[in-house]
Amino acid sequence: MLFLPKLINEEGLRIDGRRPEEMRKFRIEAGVLKNADGSAYMEIGGTKVIVAVYGPREAHPKHIALPDKSVLRCRYSMLSFSVAERKSPSPSRREIELSKVIREALEPAIFLEEFPRTVIDVYAEVLEADGGTRTASITAASVALADAGIPLRDLVAAIAVGKVEGTLVVDLNGVEDQYGEGDMPVAMMPKLGLITLLQADGIFSSEELDKGLLMAKQAIYRVYEAQKKALKRRYLEIAKEVSGAE
Amino acid sequence: MGLSKHYGVLSLIKREAIISLLKKGERADGRGLDEFREIKVETGLVGKAEGSALVKLGDTKVVAGVKASIGTPFPDTPDKGVQIVNAELIPVASPIFEAGPPGEDDIELARVIDRGLRSSGFIKLEELAIIPGKKVWTIFIDIYPLDHCGNLIDASGLAAVSATLTGHIFDVELKDEEVNVIEDSKKPIPLGSIPVFVTIAKIGDMLIVDPNYEEELVADSIITFSINDKDEICAIQKSRSGAFHFDEIIEAKKLALKASKKIRSFLRS
16 A cells, blocks of 8 residues: 655644745756856756756747747756656656646746747756746746846746645645645746746635635745846856956 | 647737727627536437537537546556546647647647546546456546637536546456456446536636637637536646736636536536
């Protein structure tokens, strides 16, 4: 029989000792790749994601180009060894769906109309998966887009809210995601107060949905601050490189 | 990295007409903002399937079929049956659909329906084990839109539910480790809470239930709620490249809960 872990202890703490509204330790870095036009890395708990952005660049194949705006392409994929059982490298149905919703989470933030007849490519690779890979991909991707100098209405920051043993919790880890009763990833453009991704799987009452959204919003503001800091650090680095070259 | 197939085009004059009508609280087809189109369901139309349903939601038509076969369980759920939902946006349904391997829209549709059914506990998978760890029932639910006139998700969800509700599995006899299906026996698929799918489109700052094809083309964004029989939310999917304000999500949820009653009362009858 399967071993079902106790996800919330008597003191109301989670399996990794966090309080319900507490996020895992996380860090974001901008400009981590040489070749990409923009890039970012995010680590949150055991989850590690790297994102590369190319473009705006010429569309290949040409016929996908649009006359009035840039086309955003997005691929979310997991490295074969990012999970316990080796994942086949060919794209799974899950990855195909997530690539779509991640694209649709980022699209509202980008001034695509500034770059007609071009494409912007976003590649999110999950190096290690421990819950929250789609939200980390979105968070890192928007930093990578900014790092590529692509004009944005706002950054997009994301986090998942979930339900474990009847308690709403922020930022599910892998075990909570697997054994919990619900998972609700949320992405927002924080300054604009707009939700660009919302999915849910599992059971949430109407009130839990409202409360979960509020919890997500609070965590998202923290992610947002870290995104801005990562970009500022990157700009300082660039400034140093430029002044050092003189 | 298949991009979404083009969503089709709508003339500016139609777009503006839809929007200006909505601003007056009216819809081009005369419905209220929170009203579904007329629903018709025909079940058992495919004799070779273990369950089937043709759903008409206004002009939108979706057929779903159930096939049951004996297979092996997933290693992490050895004592549960298997539910597999598939959807294919076939070209009979619309000139914007192309034949070929499933794209992201086909996959998204199937996965949203799958999550709604699964989270709701619709098919009691725990009652579908025959020899735990070895032989279980696999229930395939396959969804094919026949005419895409908007809101394929809700029509597909209703088709999947109706086909399964009226579907059946078989009695089996066990001989050692052999499982034999008794072909002329029929027993109902064990079912729990019935999920209902409600899709809301956002056009400008207005929210409407069950968008038709033209409204879908105008919509900035759409959001689907799957709702179980206790009025709990068992799946959400925001789709398209728009965004929702916080309050709009809450408002959409309220609209969805209210509109779900109509489908539920329809299912009861």
